[in-house]
Amino acid sequence: MEKINLARKLGQFSAHWQPKIIAELNGQQVKLVKIKGGFVWHHHEHEDEMFLVVHGSFRMELRDRTVELREGDMIVVPRGVEHRPVADEECSLLLFEPASTVNTGSAGGERTVPQPERI
């Protein structure tokens, strides 16, 4: 039961689209991820996913609209909803999602991180 500092944890990695687990509770995981550029379109069959902007900004593309998010903004993408995060500049996000969540969801492919590192 240690204090976790987000900035310090973010200083421990630099690769984009590689989520890192920083805490677990109630079967859920708290992750940090740095993103830049566009991800793959995907959805999660069984998991709702929460994104909170820690630094920077990004946009969440949905099939019918796009939501722009800045530092201090968050969004919950319900299970089954296709989404694609895109960041023009590097953006740091805190994710809150079930431990079963795989980053690429339905899409799979080379950008999948099956076992995120715990930092």
Add this chain to the structure above:
Amino acid sequence: MEKINLARKLGQFSAHWQPKIIAELNGQQVKLVKIKGGFVWHHHEHEDEMFLVVHGSFRMELRDRTVELREGDMIVVPRGVEHRPVADEECSLLLFEPASTVNTGSAGGERTVPQPERI
């Protein structure tokens, strides 16, 4: 599926120790709470609880030690562990916890908020 801005939500209430629900996902709730002064000693029988400091600072008193937390710090208090948050000045926290979690846990009493408001 709307964007949620933490600062804007925090501007919608002022009472201390009155958690507000701002999102729900996977049976979990995301809450905001403003605290000042000391709370009651309590634990949660079945719920792990996460606290992330959005503004200000507070200390989490545990039976064997105290953890000081500032903006950008978080801590997970596992189920069964007695704790008591204390803030000398007003502090705003984001909480992640199961929907079943009641603020005073094992302690009950007059500071219990059985049905937090959703904002």
